[in-house]
Amino acid sequence: MAETERWLVVGLGNPGPTYAANRHNAGFMVVDALARAGNERWKSHKARAEVVETRLDGTPVVLAKPRTYMNLSGGPAAALSAFYKIPVERIIVVHDELDIDFGALKLKRGGGSGGHNGLKSLTASLNGPDYVRVRFGVGRPPGRMDAAAFVLRDFSSSERGELDLNVERAADAVRTVLTDGLDRAQNIFHTAA
Numbered sequence: 001m002a003e004t005e006r007w008l009v010v011g012l013g014n015p016g017p018t019y020a021a022n023r024h025n026a027g028f029m030v031v032d033a034l035a036r037a038g039n040e041r042w043k044s045h046k047a048r049a050e051v052v053e054t055r056l057d058g059t060p061v062v063l064a065k066p067r068t069y070m071n072l073s074g075g076p077a078a079a080l081s082a083f084y085k086i087p088v089e090r091i092i093v094v095h096d097e098l099d100i101d102f103g104a105l106k107l108k109r110g111g112g113s114g115g116h117n118g119l120k121s122l123t124a125s126l127n128g129p130d131y132v133r134v135r136f137g138v139g140r141p142p143g144r145m146d147a148a149a150f151v152l153r154d155f156s157s158s159e160r161g162e163l164d165l166n167v168e169r170a171a172d173a174v175r176t177v178l179t180d181g182l183d184r185a186q187n188i189f190h191t192a193a
Contacts, residue, residue, distance in 0.1 A: 006060040008086045009034065009174055010077045012095040012118040014152075015067050023138040024070060024151040026167075027094040027118075030136065031063045033171040047079035059178040062086070071117035074125025081126065091131040092174055093122060098147055100137030102159055103166050105173055105189045107134055109182060115147070132182055136170050 013019065013028030020028075035042065035052045042050040042065070052063040062084055066076035081091060095118055100106055110129045113119040123129045141150030155163055169189065176185040 005090060006062065006084060006086055007090045007092060007178055008062050008064060008077070008080055008084060009092045009094065010064045010066070010073070010080075010122075012070060012073055012093060013065065014069050015065075019152070021154040022152050023096050023155060026096040026136040026138060026170075028065050029163075029167045030094045030134070030170045030174065031065055033167050034061075034174060035063055037171070045080065045083075047076050047083055049076040049080055051080065056175050057179045061178065071121055073118045074121035074123070077122055078125035088126050088128060088130050091126070092134060092177055093119070093131050094134040094136065094170060094174065095119065096138045096151060097135035098138060098140055098151065100135055100139075102137050102139040103162055104137035105135065105166075105170055106137070107132065107173060107177065107182060107186050107189060109133070132177055134170055134173050134177070136166070 009031060011027035011031030013025035019025050034056065038054050040052040040054050042052055045051045048067045050065045050067060054061055054063065062080060064077065064080050066073045068076055095116060099114060109132050113123060122131065138151065141147055173185050173189040176188055
């Protein structure tokens with residue numbers, strides 16, 4: 001991989017303090033951890049996103065948090081991809097995943113949205129699903145609770161005890177995709193779900 005190939009890492013979430021600790025904001029939590037590791041500050045970008053331009057383990061990267069709500073994340077991601085001239089093959093999207101147990105990670109390239117409105121928006125705006133996904137398990141809602149209501153709830157107190165570690169694992173998974181490729185990252189970070 002040429003060192004000059006810049007990547008775009010998009011964390012999915014909803015803007016504002018009301019949503020900050022929600023399950024749906026797991027993607028924001030992971031890109032925040034990556035920015036903190038380099039003592040980087042978020043800057044406003046005209047693409048309706050907060051960005052950090054940095055290097056992760058020597059690889060040039062733009063970290064991004066769309067300032068739109070989750071179901072409109074694709075517009076800012078596509079605008080950043082065009083602005084920085086980053087093809088979809090070098091875009092990593094970090095998002096919450098209901099179909100994976102809390103604490104588990106799964107990585108893949110492409111695929112369907114699984115009902116995730118942020119992924120639907122990204123796939124439509126990027127003209128296809130061929131971006132890398134770091135899927136952060138948040139588990140299924142209890143009982144008959146609506147999935148949309150569940151992801152807009154904060155992590156439980158027992159989950160919060162493990163949350164920082166899980167966020168750091170997901171950040172490490174992003175770094176591994178950048179340095180060693182998706183296959184290697186899958187071998188290291190996939191956990192049984």
